Each structure stands twice: as structure tokens, then as C-alpha cells.
Amino acid sequence: MSQVITGDKYWEDRVAFETEGARHEHINDDDVLQLNQFDGLPYSSRFYTLLKERMDLPVWKAKCDFMDKLANRQFVIVSGTAKTGRSSQIPQWCTEFCLSVQYQNGMVVCSQVHRQHTVDLALRVADEMDVNIGHEVGYSIPLETCCSGDTVLRYCTDDMLLREMMSDPMLEHYGVVIIDQAHERTVSTDVLLGLLKEIALQRPELRVVLLTATHPGPKLLNHYRTAPLIQLEEVCSAEVVYTGTSHKDYFCSALRLVLEIHHSQEEGDIVVFLATNQEIDLARDILCREEADIPPHLGELLPISVYPGLAGSLPMTGEEEGRCRRVFLTSSPNEDLFWSVHTLNFVIDGGVQKRSVYNPRIRANSVAIQPISRSQAESRKQLVRPTGKTFCLYPEDTPLPSETRPHILESDITSTVLFLKRMDIGGLSHCDFMDRPDPECLMQALEDLDYLAALDDDGNLSEIGIIMSEFPLEPQMAKTLLASCEFDCVNEVVTIAAMLAAPNCFLIPRMEMRLEASQRHLKFQHPEGDHFTLINIYKAFKQNQQEPFVSVEKWCQDYFLSLSALQTADAIRSELTDILRRIELPVSMPSFGSKGNTLNIKRALLAGFFMQVARDVDSSGNYFILTHKHVAQIHPLSAYGTKTPKLGLPEWILFHEYTFSEDNCIRTLTHISPEEFIQMAPQYFFYNLPPSESKDILQNMLDKGAEHYKAKKIKKSPSIESIPEVTASCIIQ
Structure with a gap:
């Protein structure tokens, strides 16, 4: 490896250059302009403005240390909360590292857990690097890719990176792989962490960086025993107020606190962490009713529902800021979702979350309300400004679990097993799990794949199993889509698959509107059942899209349907159709409504x-x-x-x-x-x-x-x- 990256000297000089450049607020034409090392163009004045902000981040003090460890160690762990700058700065420095050896070992990829956070980070980093999004910096999320041949830093969701490994099992396109939000322990992240250990043995030039929001637990440290840990300085914590509220009473206590804060006239938005979507809906209804009785001089109180896992960003426009107090009601476990809400001054933490625990014996999820982990609690405290407050609606001595329980121990892993079987075909036969899946869940997954004819007599993927793994669907729906090719009903079944893969298209309005919503939904009901009803809804959506004088947005509002969910379903349907054509499977002509077609859909x-x-x-x-x-x-x-x-x-x-x-x-x-x-x-x-x-x-x-x-x-x-x-x-x- 070149001497230029083997010690601190290069990076100290680089930091000195950036520090000096940041002092210049204006650059005259007579000055010698510094050229952007990524696109060869002169830096803009905005680059130096943002550079000043970046240098104030806690992560900046660790740059030389990080770059030295990255040059000399294959694995590096960096721990820091949302506002330390770990997710935006570390990937940029890794890109500088790859550039210093002319990308001989590949580019940089940074995996994220949540799709909207992936897009937000890519946009922010492209701005900081003074390059165009989609060129030097890009992103890939399900159904959307914004990259080019010039991309040297790519943000993507962890499931997208896993699917990329099906065609590039050794990730040879990348010199540095960054796994962000490793503390969330999603199934895809855990699989990546296991596979990367195997890949690293075969690719000694590869660098792997793990980013966590809190101090990594003993399991992660033991899994990568030789990896150095860089602990970033935490930002100044705001005041934390604990209450003696029991878990049963946190909902009412949270709403009372919202109203008390608003009546106190202290400035700033509020985020309320609840447990379920039902609680979000109920809290929104209650706050909307209470808002009508608030005196005008106190200003408007605007409750905003933020559902976990749904497409779209937080509805927070500049016009709303300052005119009213926004109350973000969420059950999302992703605290980083709110890192860019600069007006956030209050966090109300119920201290509980909804967890779906899969039971392999009955092939179903059991929903339980459980305490959040200590790492989640600490992340939520870091969201507010130093002048703000965090209200923890539980006693300070509450025994919270130290770490978030891995999803791989609580989820249906049939799709994961199908993927790992596919990876065996690609030459990768081992996954060193940090927490190995429950044997009963593993046996159930293998049994289900066998029932679906995805495995041959030797336990390897059959031809059907290989084709099933091509689709970003659960194995049962992938098998349904394959069966539809034989029963000549692909056009209809691909619509069903897309509608079920997208978020729920039915909107649940305020309490007083729910009867009307149910009556509007009756228009789409099909006598054969809900799968056929979904086809009716999609067909009506596409028909209204094509009408020249009809607003599809208003149509969705009138029928209490989610426009974003239907647009997502439309995109998924296009992707599935493209996959069918790529692997040369037949796509039938639509014949929805005929007796034979109805029977064939049921068979599929x-x-x-x-x-x-x-x-x-x-x-x-x-x-x-x-x-x-x-x-x-x-x-x-x-x-x-x-x-x-x-x-x-x-x-x-x-x-x-x-x-x-x-x-x-x-x-x-x-x-x-x-x-x-x-x-x-x-x-x-x-x-x-x-x-x-x-x-x-x-x-x-x-x-x-x-x-x-x-x-x-x-x-x-x-x-x-x-x-x-x-x-x-x-x-x-």
C-alpha cells in the first residue's frame, strides 16, 4: 500500500488544509482556487461554509485517528450518537482513503437501515462534498436508484446491499464497506456482519467500518475482537426529567405533557415516542380535538403522524416552521429519523415499544409491548437541543435491557435462508452470525422452502428456488408469482404481489370520518375476497391517473386511500414485471373478471x-x-x-x-x-x-x-x- 496513507502525516496535512480553507468566507477571482479532488472543479463558497459546520462536529476531532486505523486495520468500529456526525463524515473520509490509492480496491458503500434516512444522508453528503447527487455521491433504495458510473460513494439500505451480493458475492466493486446503525441489529444487518467476516478473509485489502449510535455491546466487540474502537465525544445533553409513571399510564401522561408544554409557551417542536400505530392515531385525534380549545395567542398545535417503515420523508416544510408547534407522533425505533429537525426542543419518551416475535410452531407473529433498550433511551435524549428537555415517562431506576434484541432471533427467516442458499451457488458457504438463528426457526424455514419446492433432494436450491430468489418478495409470494405463469394470470397476480408488498393503501381517518371511509371502501369490494379487491383498487387508481381532467390526489383523498402507497405499489409492479421479462417468464394479457381467470388466480x-x-x-x-x-x-x-x-x-x-x-x-x-x-x-x-x-x-x-x-x-x-x-x-x- 502506498506510503501516503500509512501514517498520520498525510491526514494531518489534509485537515490543516481544510481548516485553513474554512477560514476564507469569500474567494476572489485573483486567488488560486483549490480544486475539488472528486470532480476537478473549483470549490464553491458553500463548500467552505459547510466545512465550518462540519469542523464543529464531535467526530471531526477523531479524523486523524480514524484515518490511521483505517489504513492499518481491516475492521474499525466507531461509536457516536446521531448529532456527532458519524453517518455523514466517516463515509466522506473513507472516500478520501479510496481516492488516495486511485480506487484500486474499489469505491465506498454505506448501508443504512431506513430508506428515507439513506436518501437524506446522500443529499446532505453530496452538498458537503460540493458534488452533484447521482454522480460522485449516489443512493440506492428499494425501487429507486440514483447513481452513475462516476459514483464513488453510495448510500444504500442494508437489504439492497444484500441483494447486490447475489451478483457480486465478494463485493469486489468496493474497497470500503460501512455498516451504519449496526446497533439496530436488523436481520439484513446481521447477515451482512456475518458475511463480511468471511469476505474479509478472502479480500485482505477490503476495509469494513461499523458505526453504532451508542457504545457497542460485548457481542459486537467479541465478534470483531481485533477491531479498534473509536468512541466519539457526545454532544451536550439536555435536561432529563424522569417521572414515576407506570408503563400502563404513559399514553395519557404523554398527551398531558404536550398540552402543558404548549401552554407554557416555551419554543420548539415536540417528538412523542409511543408504542403502536393505533396509539399514534388515537393521540392525533385527541390532540386535534384539544387544539380547538387552545387560545389563539398560544399559537397552533399541529400533530403529525410519523409511521415507521412508510415511504416519504417527515412532513416538515420551512413554511410550517415558526407558524406553529409541530408534535411528531411516532412509534418508530429509528431515533436518527429526527436528527435533522433543528427546531426539536422536547422529547417525550414512553419507554416502551411494540415488538413482533415470530413463533415458528404456528407460523405467526405475536405482538408484545416491551421496554426499550438503554441504548435507545440514550439516543432519544440526544435528539433535542442543549436548551431543550427530555421527559422519560418511567422511573430513573427502571431496569431497561442493555442492548436491542437482535431481530434475527424474533423474525421469520425463510427469506434469509433462501438468500443464504442462493449465496452457496455464488461460492460463499459460511455466515458467521453474531447471534445464530433459533434452530426451530431454521428448521421451519427449511421445511417451508421444501414445501414450496424451492429445495432439491439434497437440500440445495432447485430451479424453482433459484428463480424465486430473484424476486424481492417473501418466498410464498414469489412462488405464487411463478405459479401464475403456468396458470396464465401473471397480470393480475403481479398486481396482488405489488399491493401486498407496498404499505397499506387504506387510510384510517379521524374517528368522526371512519364510517364514511368504510362506505367509500365498499365501492372496491370484490365478492371473491380481499386479494381481488386490491386488484380493483389498483385498476381504479391507474384509470384515474390516465384521466386528463381528474386529480388522482383528490381521488385518493375522496376514497381515503394513500397516494404514496399506491405509487409505491405501481413502482413495485413495474420492477416485478421487469424481472419476469429479464428471466424470460411469460407475462399474460389482462383478463380480470372472467370465471377462468378468477379460478386461476386462486390456484396461483x-x-x-x-x-x-x-x-x-x-x-x-x-x-x-x-x-x-x-x-x-x-x-x-x-x-x-x-x-x-x-x-x-x-x-x-x-x-x-x-x-x-x-x-x-x-x-x-x-x-x-x-x-x-x-x-x-x-x-x-x-x-x-x-x-x-x-x-x-x-x-x-x-x-x-x-x-x-x-x-x-x-x-x-x-x-x-x-x-x-x-x-x-x-x-x-
């Missing part, structure tokens, strides 16, 4: 979701789930959940989602017949179902079908017979 759905079938055991909406004998009810937002005369309750249904929690509901369901289930379910899956009355009914039908088939064979000649409607399996299996 059953090809992927035969493990999610239930039967109404008492004709009152109590659905017995065949795989684990639990009884559930239909979610109220379902077409059948409304119990309208238009749609009676079907006896047999296929459902997309089941959550074993307080509501114990099945969501997105379609009416099927037992004959269709028998036809599409693999025989060995059917025989592995636990004993029940429902299974006896199916077995009786299967036996009668077999006797009828034998009788027909005796009467007919021994020529090859066509497969009858009631069989134990389907060709696609």
Missing part, C-alpha cells in the same frame, strides 16, 4: 399460500387454522370483516397474514373451495397437518376423488388420462 395463490388456509367451524366467523389448530377472527378492514350483506362469510379461506396477539385476526383473505386446496397443496404437506375435523373433511374428499378416478380408469382404455380436478399435487410443485 394456493400454490404459494397453501400453508395459510382456515375454515369457519361454526358459521359465525371463528376460523380454524389448519396448520396449528388456532382459532382466529377476520380483521375489520377485510371485505368479509365488515359483515355486509354483499359478502357472506365463506367457509374456507386463504389468508395472507395472521398475527397472534390481542386482536387475533387474519388479514387479506380470499374465498377458496376445499377441492382447490386439495388440488394445489403438496401431498406430504397435507399428511403432515395435525388431526382435526377439517382435515377429516379434506381426507374424505380426497378418498372419494381417488375412488372416482379408479372407477373411470377401469371403464376407459389404458391411454394416458388427464389429471382430474381433485389431485394431491400440481404440476408446478
Whole structure:
């Protein structure tokens, strides 16, 4: 490696140049202009203005130390809160490192957990580097890529980086890989952390940088025992006020605090951390009602719902700032989402969060309200300005967990196992997990992939499994999409897949508008069920898009539908269609509404979701789930959940989602017949179902079908017979 990057001298000189340049507020034409090392153009005056701000960040003091460790060590860990500048400055310095050796080992990629944070960081860093977004600095998030051949620093979500490894398993395009927000321990991040250890052994020139918001826990430090740790100085903490509120009372206490702060007339916006989306909706309704009674001289109180995982940025425009006090209501675990809200002066922390814990025995999530970790609590305290306040709605001595529990221990890992099987094909056979998945979850994932015909007799990916891994979908939906190619209903099934992969398109308005919203949604209901209703909604959306004198935004508002969710579904549909064409699978012409098309859509759905079938055991909406004998009810937002005369309750249904929690509901369901289930379910899956009355009914039908088939064979000649409607399996299996 070149001597220019082996010690502190180069970086000390570089910092000295930047420090000197930052002192110049104006550059005259007669001066010798410094050229931007990334695009060769003269630096603008804004570069030096932003450089002054960057030099005030706590991370700046660690630059020489970081660059020295990056040059001499393969792994480096940097710990610092949201406002220390770790996510914006470290990637820039890594890009300088790669530039110093003329990108011989590749470019820089920085993974993020949340898509909007990915875009925001890329825009900010491009501005600081004085380059154009999409050129030297770019980003890649699901359904959107803003990069070019000139890109030397790319921000991307962790799942996008994983998918890139399917075609580049050794990440040879990159000289430095940065894993930001490693403390959140998402499934994709954990897989990346495991795979990068293996890649680093085969690529000694590769550099891996791990960024965490709080001091890394013992597991991360033990996983990378030789990696040096750089702990950034924390920004000045604001005042922290603890209360004796119990977890049961935090919701009312949070709303009372919001109103007290507003009546005190202290300046600044507020962020309230709640546990669930339902609490966000209820808090918004209550604050909107209370706002009507607030005296005008106190100013407007504007509650803003910030749902986790939804596309789009925070609705915070310059026009709103100063005119009113914004109250951000969120259940997002991503504290960094609010790092750029410079007017934030108050944080109200309920101290609890909603966690979905996957149970492999019943193939369903159980929702539990749990305390946040100490690292989350510390991150939330750092969000406000030094003059602000953080209200912790729990006693100071509350025993919070030290670390966030890894998602890989609580999630359905079927998609992850499919990906790792695909990586075996690419020549990478080992993933050194920081926390290995639960053996029961792993066995269930392998069993499900086997049922879906994604594995061959040796446990490797079959041809079907390889094709399934090409789609950014859950394995069951990927199998459904493949089956639709055989049943000539691709056009409709790709719409269903896109609508289910996108955020929920149904808006839940304020309480007084919910009856009207339900009545508007009735227009789209399809007698066969919710999957078909989603097709109706998408078709109506596309039709209104094409109308010259119709505002699609107003149409969505009138029918209480989310425009951003429908636009996301449209983009997902285009991506899925492109993948189908790339791997040369047929895309059928639309024939929605015909009897044959309806039957074929159900067959395709059953090809992927035969493990999610239930039967109404008492004709009152109590659905017995065949795989684990639990009884559930239909979610109220379902077409059948409304119990309208238009749609009676079907006896047999296929459902997309089941959550074993307080509501114990099945969501997105379609009416099927037992004959269709028998036809599409693999025989060995059917025989592995636990004993029940429902299974006896199916077995009786299967036996009668077999006797009828034998009788027909005796009467007919021994020529090859066509497969009858009631069989134990389907060709696609």
C-alpha cells in the first residue's frame, strides 16, 4: 500500500488544509482556487461554509485517528450518537482513503437501515462534498436508484446491499464497506456482519467500518475482537426529567405533557415516542380535538403522524416552521429519523415499544409491548437541543435491557435462508452470525422452502428456488408469482404481489370520518375476497391517473386511500414485471373478471399460500387454522370483516397474514373451495397437518376423488388420462 496513507502525516496535512480553507468566507477571482479532488472543479463558497459546520462536529476531532486505523486495520468500529456526525463524515473520509490509492480496491458503500434516512444522508453528503447527487455521491433504495458510473460513494439500505451480493458475492466493486446503525441489529444487518467476516478473509485489502449510535455491546466487540474502537465525544445533553409513571399510564401522561408544554409557551417542536400505530392515531385525534380549545395567542398545535417503515420523508416544510408547534407522533425505533429537525426542543419518551416475535410452531407473529433498550433511551435524549428537555415517562431506576434484541432471533427467516442458499451457488458457504438463528426457526424455514419446492433432494436450491430468489418478495409470494405463469394470470397476480408488498393503501381517518371511509371502501369490494379487491383498487387508481381532467390526489383523498402507497405499489409492479421479462417468464394479457381467470388466480395463490388456509367451524366467523389448530377472527378492514350483506362469510379461506396477539385476526383473505386446496397443496404437506375435523373433511374428499378416478380408469382404455380436478399435487410443485 502506498506510503501516503500509512501514517498520520498525510491526514494531518489534509485537515490543516481544510481548516485553513474554512477560514476564507469569500474567494476572489485573483486567488488560486483549490480544486475539488472528486470532480476537478473549483470549490464553491458553500463548500467552505459547510466545512465550518462540519469542523464543529464531535467526530471531526477523531479524523486523524480514524484515518490511521483505517489504513492499518481491516475492521474499525466507531461509536457516536446521531448529532456527532458519524453517518455523514466517516463515509466522506473513507472516500478520501479510496481516492488516495486511485480506487484500486474499489469505491465506498454505506448501508443504512431506513430508506428515507439513506436518501437524506446522500443529499446532505453530496452538498458537503460540493458534488452533484447521482454522480460522485449516489443512493440506492428499494425501487429507486440514483447513481452513475462516476459514483464513488453510495448510500444504500442494508437489504439492497444484500441483494447486490447475489451478483457480486465478494463485493469486489468496493474497497470500503460501512455498516451504519449496526446497533439496530436488523436481520439484513446481521447477515451482512456475518458475511463480511468471511469476505474479509478472502479480500485482505477490503476495509469494513461499523458505526453504532451508542457504545457497542460485548457481542459486537467479541465478534470483531481485533477491531479498534473509536468512541466519539457526545454532544451536550439536555435536561432529563424522569417521572414515576407506570408503563400502563404513559399514553395519557404523554398527551398531558404536550398540552402543558404548549401552554407554557416555551419554543420548539415536540417528538412523542409511543408504542403502536393505533396509539399514534388515537393521540392525533385527541390532540386535534384539544387544539380547538387552545387560545389563539398560544399559537397552533399541529400533530403529525410519523409511521415507521412508510415511504416519504417527515412532513416538515420551512413554511410550517415558526407558524406553529409541530408534535411528531411516532412509534418508530429509528431515533436518527429526527436528527435533522433543528427546531426539536422536547422529547417525550414512553419507554416502551411494540415488538413482533415470530413463533415458528404456528407460523405467526405475536405482538408484545416491551421496554426499550438503554441504548435507545440514550439516543432519544440526544435528539433535542442543549436548551431543550427530555421527559422519560418511567422511573430513573427502571431496569431497561442493555442492548436491542437482535431481530434475527424474533423474525421469520425463510427469506434469509433462501438468500443464504442462493449465496452457496455464488461460492460463499459460511455466515458467521453474531447471534445464530433459533434452530426451530431454521428448521421451519427449511421445511417451508421444501414445501414450496424451492429445495432439491439434497437440500440445495432447485430451479424453482433459484428463480424465486430473484424476486424481492417473501418466498410464498414469489412462488405464487411463478405459479401464475403456468396458470396464465401473471397480470393480475403481479398486481396482488405489488399491493401486498407496498404499505397499506387504506387510510384510517379521524374517528368522526371512519364510517364514511368504510362506505367509500365498499365501492372496491370484490365478492371473491380481499386479494381481488386490491386488484380493483389498483385498476381504479391507474384509470384515474390516465384521466386528463381528474386529480388522482383528490381521488385518493375522496376514497381515503394513500397516494404514496399506491405509487409505491405501481413502482413495485413495474420492477416485478421487469424481472419476469429479464428471466424470460411469460407475462399474460389482462383478463380480470372472467370465471377462468378468477379460478386461476386462486390456484396461483394456493400454490404459494397453501400453508395459510382456515375454515369457519361454526358459521359465525371463528376460523380454524389448519396448520396449528388456532382459532382466529377476520380483521375489520377485510371485505368479509365488515359483515355486509354483499359478502357472506365463506367457509374456507386463504389468508395472507395472521398475527397472534390481542386482536387475533387474519388479514387479506380470499374465498377458496376445499377441492382447490386439495388440488394445489403438496401431498406430504397435507399428511403432515395435525388431526382435526377439517382435515377429516379434506381426507374424505380426497378418498372419494381417488375412488372416482379408479372407477373411470377401469371403464376407459389404458391411454394416458388427464389429471382430474381433485389431485394431491400440481404440476408446478
